[in-house]
Each structure stands twice: as structure tokens, then as C-alpha cells.
Amino acid sequence: MTGGRPPEIETLANRLLIHRLSRLALPGAIRLGLHPNLITAAGLCLGLAAAAAYLRWPDPRFATLGLLLMLGWTVMDGLDGQLARATGKTSDAGRLLDGVADYSAFVATYMALAFTHPKPVAATLIALAAGAAHALQAQFYEGERATYTRRIAGRFEAVKRPETGGAAERLYNRGEALLGNRARPFDAELIAADPARREALLARWRPDAARTLRRMAPLSADGRVFAIWLAALAGEPILFWLWEILALSLLALAANAGLRQAESGAARAGAAPADDAGNRKN
Numbered sequence: 001m002t003g004g005r006p007p008e009i010e011t012l013a014n015r016l017l018i019h020r021l022s023r024l025a026l027p028g029a030i031r032l033g034l035h036p037n038l039i040t041a042a043g044l045c046l047g048l049a050a051a052a053a054y055l056r057w058p059d060p061r062f063a064t065l066g067l068l069l070m071l072g073w074t075v076m077d078g079l080d081g082q083l084a085r086a087t088g089k090t091s092d093a094g095r096l097l098d099g100v101a102d103y104s105a106f107v108a109t110y111m112a113l114a115f116t117h118p119k120p121v122a123a124t125l126i127a128l129a130a131g132a133a134h135a136l137q138a139q140f141y142e143g144e145r146a147t148y149t150r151r152i153a154g155r156f157e158a159v160k161r162p163e164t165g166g167a168a169e170r171l172y173n174r175g176e177a178l179l180g181n182r183a184r185p186f187d188a189e190l191i192a193a194d195p196a197r198r199e200a201l202l203a204r205w206r207p208d209a210a211r212t213l214r215r216m217a218p219l220s221a222d223g224r225v226f227a228i229w230l231a232a233l234a235g236e237p238i239l240f241w242l243w244e245i246l247a248l249s250l251l252a253l254a255a256n257a258g259l260r261q262a263e264s265g266a267a268r269a270g271a272a273p274a275d276d277a278g279n280r281k282n
Contacts, residue, residue: 005149009213013222014078018071022078029083036084037094040101043076047105051112054232063232066109070225073105077221102221106134109228113237123238130241134224137244137252141219143182144259148209151202156187186263189270197270205266212258219248219255 007015029039050069056062080098084090110127117123150159186205190198217223224244231240 005145006152006210008210009145009148011214011217011220011222013074013226014220018074018222019078021075022082025075025079026082026086029079030086034083036080036087036089037097039076039080039083040094040098043073043080044101044104046070046073046076047101048108050105051108054109054112054228055116057113057116057232057237058235060233063229066232067225067229070105070109070228071222074222074225077102102138103135106224107131110241113228113232113240117237126238126241126245130244133245133249137219137248138221140252140256141216144216144255145213147182147184148213151187151190152206156183156190158183158187184260184263186267189267193270201266201270204269205262208262208265209259212255212262215258216251216255218251 010019046069050066050073053062053066053069057066077098080094084094110131114120114123114127146159150156186201190201193201218227224240227243228237228240231237231243
């Protein structure tokens with residue numbers, strides 16, 4: 001698996017660049033005894049530095065610097081998870097910190113773009129709407145990737161999160177449960193199936209689900225990083241936010257339909273032999 005997930009659902013940028021760089025940095029981080037949360041904080045600093053560079057987004061040099069710094073943040077975002085798994089330091093607090101750092105990097109960048117826009121009020125309002133869409137889309141995208149990963153690993157129940165922790169952590173967990181970390185009817189069917197039928201159901205479901213998840217790449221963090229840069233080079237950051245509000249929302253809806261169709265299609269295919277056998281008996 002790449003970055004803890006099956007490689008067939010990773011984005012091209014993750015496979016060819018981001019996770020390769022984070023894997024190269026992993027042995028050094030282990031030797032130095034670095035804590036995953038420290039890597040997360042370093043990534044957040046890179047994200048905030050990217051936002052500072054985007055304060056001068058009309059200049060292509062600073063826009064490109066912003067892109068490179070945000071790519072550095074995505075490398076750190078991959079490294080902290082790899083380091084946590086390699087050292088046994090995974091935790092709910094670390095997961096929350098990672099999520100907060102991810103959103104903070106984007107929020108800072110959106111603010112930098114909006115406040116320096118020739119029409120700051122309009123840009124800020126559109127950025128707020130795009131930020132809300134971003135939060136929903138990201139929870140959905142990461143949740144569906146997590147669902148795919150746990151099913152491949154033979155786990156067919158939603159990950160149980162602790163009820164302890166602060167209000168922010170509980171709110172984060174509720175949003176995750178609503179949009180991503182949840183069991184679906186297909187999971188119940190997998191649990192009820194005998195081993196042979198379960199394997200057949202997964203084999204029928206897996207390629208269709210993986211294909212849909214690959215098509216969701218624009219919803220990924222690296223997809224947004226490149227989209228921000230392209231909008232800045234085009235001279236209009238609002239193009240990126242409209243892309244998030246309209247195009248990415250439609251993509252998420254289409255992907256949800258595709259993933260549910262993959263589940264129902266696998267279930268129907270798995271039930272067909274039994275139905276045919278019953279018809280022959282009649």
C-alpha cells in the first residue's frame with residue numbers, strides 16, 4: 001500500500017512525487033526520533049508560508065513559490081502518517097491535529113487570495129462558500145477512501161471513535177461519521193456472507209470502486225493545490241473557488257452515485273447464482 005492505502009486509489013501526484021518524497025524522508029525522521037505531531041506542525045508552517053507567498057499571487061513567481069510550499073506541506077502530510085504507523089504513535093489526537101493543519105493551510109491561503117483580490121468583499125464571500133464546500137467534499141473523499149481501504153483489509157464496520165476529547169474533536173468525529181466514516185448496507189452484506197461469497201462480492205466491487213475513486217482525484221488536497229496555482233496564473237483566484245463550489249460538488253455527487261452503484265451492482269451479481277439456482281428448481 002502507498003501511504004497506508006492501496007496504490008490503485010492514490011492520485012498520480014501522490015504515486016509519482018508526494019509519497020515518494022515522504023518515504024525518502026521517513027528513515028531520517030525515525031533516526032532523529034521525531035514525533036509525528038512535530039511533522040504535522042512543520043507541514044502547517046509550510047502551508048502558512050505558502051499563504052504568505054500567495055499574498056502576491058499576481059506575480060507568477062510568488063504564485064509558483066506558493067505552489068512549491070504547498071507541495072512541501074503535502075509531503076509533510078504524507079510523512080506524518082507514515083511516521084505514526086512506523087513508530088506505533090497513531091492517535092486520535094494526532095488525527096485531529098492532522099485534520100486541523102490541513103484545513104488551516106487552505107483557510108490561510110484562501111484568506112490571502114481573498115484579501116488581496118481587487119474586489120476583496122466579493123472574493124471573501126465566494127471564498128467562504130468555497131471553504132464550506134471544500135470541508136464537505138474533503139470529508140466525503142477521505143471517508144470513501146478509508147472505506148475502500150478497510151474493506152480491502154477485511155474490516156466491514158465503521159471505525160469507532162472515542163467519545164472523549166474536547167468539543168472540537170467530537171464535532172470532527174460527527175462530521176466524519178456523517179460524510180465518510182460509516183457502515184453501509186454493502187458492509188452488512190459482507191459481514192453476513194460466507195467467506196467464498198464475501199471474496200466474490202469484494203472482487204466484483206473492487207475494480208468499479210477503485211475506478212470511481214481515481215476519478216475523484218480533483219477532490220484531493222494535491223488536486224486543489226494545483227488548481228489554486230492555475231487560477232492564480234490565470235489572474236483570477238475566483239475561478240478556483242467557483243471550481244470548488246460548482247464542478248467539485250457535481251463531481252462528489254456523481255462519485256457518490258458511482259460508488260453506491262458499484263456496491264449494489266456487486267450485491268446483485270453475487271445474488272444472481274442463487275436466484276438462478278432457485279429458478280431452475282422451480
